[in-house]
Amino acid sequence: MTAIHPDPYQRGIMFSVMPIPPVAEHCVAVEGGPVTFVVESRLLTKELQAAHLAESGFDPGESNLDDFGATVHVHDAADDVEYLRFDCFNSEPHYHYINLAKSENLVCRIDEVAEGDPTEWTLSRLAVRLPEMLELAGAQQAARAVRSQPGRVESALERVADLLRRAQIDALALRSAEPVL
Numbered sequence: 001m002t003a004i005h006p007d008p009y010q011r012g013i014m015f016s017v018m019p020i021p022p023v024a025e026h027c028v029a030v031e032g033g034p035v036t037f038v039v040e041s042r043l044l045t046k047e048l049q050a051a052h053l054a055e056s057g058f059d060p061g062e063s064n065l066d067d068f069g070a071t072v073h074v075h076d077a078a079d080d081v082e083y084l085r086f087d088c089f090n091s092e093p094h095y096h097y098i099n100l101a102k103s104e105n106l107v108c109r110i111d112e113v114a115e116g117d118p119t120e121w122t123l124s125r126l127a128v129r130l131p132e133m134l135e136l137a138g139a140q141q142a143a144r145a146v147r148s149q150p151g152r153v154e155s156a157l158e159r160v161a162d163l164l165r166r167a168q169i170d171a172l173a174l175r176s177a178e179p180v181l
Contacts, residue, residue, distance in 0.1 A: 004168070012097075012108030019042065019085055019105055020052045022073060030159045031077065032087065033152025034145030035130070038073040040162040041170035068175040069169035071159060072122060074134070076142040084130075084138040086122040088168065090175075093118035095125075099138040100178045119168060123161050127154070158178055 022040045030037045046065045067089040085096040092108040115121045122178035125133065130153065134143040146153055 006176040008176075010122055012094075012106045015105040016103050017053065017105060017109060018046060018103070019098065022071070026167075026174070027073075028163050028167075032156030032160075034077055035134075035148040035153065035156075036044070036075040036077045036080070036158060037126075037160045038082075039076065039167050040071040040073065040175060042071040042089075043171060043174040044089075053079040062140060064130050068171040070119060070164045070171060072126070072164060074126070074130070075092070076139055078141070078145075081139075083134055083139040083142065086118075086125070088122055088164065090172075092099055095122070097133070097137040109136045119164050123157065123164065124158070127157055166167065 022038065023042075026040050027040045030039065044065055044067050049065045067087075069087060069089035071088065072084075072086045073082050074086075075082050081100055083100075085098060087094050087096075088110075092111075093112055095108050095110060097106040097108070098104075099106075108132055110118045110121060112118055112121075117164065131143040131146045134146065
């Protein structure tokens with residue numbers, strides 16, 4: 001038997017290219033003590049990807065990127081660096097561990113069959129596993145700060161949950177509108 005992928009047990013796919021930046025006018029920031037959550041209504045197209053990757057010299061090969069949904073960006077409030085991103089997309093929900101210091105962007109698919117609704121899964125991970133996920137992304141100080149101020153993160157997540165659900169609807173509206181690019 002021949003393996004299709006050299007390592008079927010890897011966590012995700014590592015890229016040396018940082019994720020496509022958010023569109024500021026589609027974002028709402030929520031302060032959560034040591035972290036800032038930025039909720040975005042996101043529409044991603046292969047044209048947007050090509051424009052982003054042209055700057056980095058990275059060739060994505062054949063890309064069928066055409067997806068939309070709600071996104072949560074997790075920033076360290078101390079330095080405003082993004083360490084985690086959860087893309088609760090319609091077709092291919094996934095999340096990112098972003099380690100800017102190492103120029104690493106680990107992208108992991110959310111198995112919505114096993115995990116259920118990507119939005120609910122994301123909210124659960126933010127509530128239960130945020131410090132551990134920040135540590136894996138290289139944000140040890142932010143992880144320690146989250147552990148020391150859990151109440152501030154918890155109260156922010158109530159607002160994030162409302163915004164995420166609204167962002168999903170707004171992203172559908174963006175998708176239905178005329179092409180952005």
